[in-house]
Amino acid sequence: MHARATILPLTLDRLTYARGGETLIDGISATIGPSSRTVVLGPNGAGKSLLLRLCHGLIAPTNGAVRWAGADAFGRQDVARRQAMVFQRPVLLRRSALANITYALSLQGRLGRSERPARARDALASVGLAHVAERPARVLSGGEQQRLAIARAAALKPDVLFLDEPTASLDPGACRAIEDAIRAIDAAGTKIIMTTHDLGQARRLADEVLFLCRGRLMEHTPAGEFFERPRTPQAAAFLRGDIVG
Amino acid sequence: MRLFETTRRAVMAAAMGAAIWGFAAPAGAQTTEKPFITVASTTSTEQSGLFKHLLPQFTEKTGIEVRVVAVGTGQALKIGERGDADVVFVHARSAEEDFVAKGFGVGRSDVMYNDFVLVGPKSDPAGVKGSRDAVKALQAIAGKKAPFVSRGDDSGTHKAELDLWKLAALDPKAGGNWYRETGSGMGPALNTAAGMDAYILADRGTWLSFKNRGDLAILVEGDDRLFNQYGIILVNPARHAHVKEKEARAFIDWVISPEGQAAIASYRIEGEQLFFPNASKKGA
Amino acid sequence: MQGFDEALAAAWRLIVTGDTALVEIAALSLKVSLTAVFCAALIGLPLGAALALARFPGRGAVIVVINALMGLPPVVAGLLVYLLLSRAGPLGPYGLLFTPTAMVIAQTLLVTPIIAALTRQVVADLWTEYSEQLTSLGAGRLRAVPTLLWDARFSLVTAILAGLGRAMAEVGAILVVGGNIDGVTRTMTTAIALETSKGDLPLALGLGIVLLVIVLVINAAAHLFGATARRAAG
Incomplete structure (x- = not known):
């Protein structure tokens, strides 16, 4: 399944990020392998989104490093082009759904101009949006916009796909469509690293869990173990639904 | 020098755009056009x-x-x-x-x-109407401190007016705010004078073709010194x-x-x- | 308001009789201002977008200068271009003074700062929304410029219309560099200035009304076109 060369594993080495004198990500070290779906969990303000942005190279760490296949990769285009990210509030360009995807493909530069539309249509079909290909992206519904954002990321066939709260503020039907899309992308060979605040979703999708609290990595365990036998009191409280700070 | 570069590019782009729109090419165009x-x-x-x-x-x-x-x-x-x-x-x-x-x-x-004429309000507060002596008329206007509009723009008319004040041995700018320099062309100055009921020295041609006369009329004309x-x-x-x-x-x-x-x-x-x-x- | 009645009558007469001199003058006005706005957009849009994205020392100063240049008095712009194009000036040999081309250059100088400054604001706002997504997709700042300009296109139409408004309305710059030559460089605004100084206030105001109608039609057309395109593009 993971036949081609990959930039994984992802290694976080004492990763730290501070802003305005406040340490928001505090010395996180972890190695995330190529298989399995990784879900980052934690209470609000734990630093989940920030961690994804640091891993994706959108922001530079204050200290420590993000390594892909062993190399410090911040700012490296070749590594960046093998990742994709779906944001909590996707930014779709003011053009058709199809053009949103071909635009991303042209930036990636892996496919020739003539091959892009076919790839884009495949991606749209895979999230059930083939019928809106020519429609302006901005007039799609919230769920459709999020699926389009996922299709756009998936069309790039990245080694790693980051998803930041992909189903926040969507209705259950839309959530299910998105979870299906995530499983399909995983099945096609892309490593999934995502955050969610929806514990049900985490149980459905996670193979392993990174549990963050106040910028620290509290647990990095297989999903079954995390949900059954959390090791830290913070994780236990979080799973009970208590407010953890 | 970024700004200069921008300006230079603006000029080039403008010239290029103009050429595309079909403005007459300026240099060497005389051979083809009139x-x-x-x-x-x-x-x-x-x-x-x-x-x-x-x-x-x-x-x-x-x-x-x-x-x-x-x-x-x-x-x-x-x-x-x-x-x-x-x-x-x-x-x-x-x-x-x-x-x-x-x-x-x-x-x-x-x-x-042509000649200059001294134009002023029909009410003629300085009482110069009918005179053929432009210099005396100016002295009367200055004496009454009646409003007077000057071109003040270094034009031929303005120069002629200043010469007349010199002949009248007066410095109109010294005597308060009845003397107003507009710094404008003949027409705008006449518009101002019409609005203020002021005296003004005008060339006859512009006066004759001027439409917004208001209450103004020719008061003094025919003086040799008004020759233009x-x-x-x-x-x-x-x-x-x-x-x-x-x-x-x-x-x-x-x-x-x-x-x-x-x-x-x-x-x-x-x-x-x-x-x-x-x-x-x-x-x- | 007796003067106003006369002005309306004059405007009506000018329009219904299709006065050939008026048509010529109006056409030249449009041609000069549209060309100038086109050139200014060609410079101002990428310049504004670049200023929104680029980070370099002195950037703040450049932005302040461009914002301030929005208030450049037309006569000053005219004088600068006059000195540039005059036979005794650096571009004198081209013989551009007192031609429509000179007027285009002067108006380009006036309009470019408006388009650049407004573009910078619009694109900077859009960039805060788009920066992470575009960076994630692998678009560098340079590559982001055309994307942002395209996505901001509806807001930028307003910037361009603001520029066109300035160009169509100004008289100071084109009077100096065009010379208001009958049949060559006489435009709506210089004709209005001329009729005003001839004391023919109704005709001047009538011409003003005609100019207003032209500008109104352009803006209405842009608005309708924009509304349609916006519906189509979401």
Whole structure:
């Protein structure tokens, strides 16, 4: 399944990020392998989104490093082009759904101009949006916009796909469509690293869990173990639904 | 130097855009389009309508188009000095002679004259109506501190007005705010005077064709010192090689020829002759 | 308001008789101003977008200068271009003074700062929304410029219309560099200035009304076109 060369594993080495004198990500070290779906969990303000942005190279760490296949990769285009990210509030360009995807493909530069539309249509079909290909992206519904954002990321066939709260503020039907899309992308060979605040979703999708609290990595365990036998009191409280700070 | 670079690019882009839109290519275009000359002249000649009457006759005869840039005499001479016109056609004798003496122009000729009139409100607070003595009239206006509008723009008319104040041995600017300099052309100054019921020195041509007279009327006229001579000068081709000497000379020669002089004499507004040709009296 | 009645009558007469001089003058006005706005957009849009994205020392100063240049008095712009194009000036040999081309250059100088400044603001706002997504997709700042300009196109139409408004309305710059030559460089605004100084206030105001109508038609057309395109593009 993971036949081609990959930039994984992802290694976080004492990763730290501070802003305005406040340490928001505090010395996180972890190695995330190529298989399995990784879900980052934690209470609000734990630093989940920030961690994804640091891993994706959108922001530079204050200290420590993000390594892909062993190399410090911040700012490296070749590594960046093998990742994709779906944001909590996707930014779709003011053009058709199809053009949103071909635009991303042209930036990636892996496919020739003539091959892009076919790839884009495949991606749209895979999230059930083939019928809106020519429609302006901005007039799609919230769920459709999020699926389009996922299709756009998936069309790039990245080694790693980051998803930041992909189903926040969507209705259950839309959530299910998105979870299906995530499983399909995983099945096609892309490593999934995502955050969610929806514990049900985490149980459905996670193979392993990174549990963050106040910028620290509290647990990095297989999903079954995390949900059954959390090791830290913070994780236990979080799973009970208590407010953890 | 970013700003300079931007400006330079703006100019280039503008020129390119202009070429695409089909504006006449400026350089070397004379061969394909109708030959033309540029004449820097005064607002008084343009706004009196004289050029509209005169120029078509010349263009029909010679095929040369005349483009008139109408500004104050001071600015017209400056345009000639910088070589931006082929001919200067103005009315400020001493400034014109100075222009020639400095080598900016060659061969000044008298063309015609008209006269200035002292215009003022019909109520005439200074009591100058009917007088033929412009200097005494100004003294009366200053004595009453009646509002007086001056062009204040270094034009031929402004220079003539200042000469009259000198003859009256008065410094109008010294005596309070009844004397107002507008720093504008004849028309705008007349608009101001009409709005304030003020006295003003105007050239007869502009006055006759001026429509927004309000309560103003001619009060003093016919004084020899209100005489207003126009001259025409070729911009010195030795200084500015691009001056179209042949066409420009053709225009000057026509204007001072019997035919051109007759054309000037025949221009009338409401039956009144505006300009009196006198080219036979050759000047400097 | 007797003067106003006369002005309306004059405007009506000018329009219904299709006065050929008026048509010529109006056409030249449009041609000059549209060309100038086109050139200004060509410079101002990428310049504004670049200023929104680029980070370099002195950037703040450049932005302040461009914002301030929005208030550049037309006469000053005219004088600068006059000195540049005058026979005694650096571009004198091209003989551009007192031509429509000179007027285009002067108006380009006036309009470019408006388009650049407004574009910078619009694009900077859009960039805060788009920066992470575009960076994630692998678009560098340079590559982001055309994308942002395209996505901001509806807001930028307003910037361009603001520029066109300035160009169509100004008289100071084109009077100096065009010379208001009858049949060559006489535009709506210089004709209005001329009629005002001839004291023919009704005709001047009538011409003003005609100019207003032209500008109104352009803006209405842009609005309708924009509304349609916006519906189509979401």
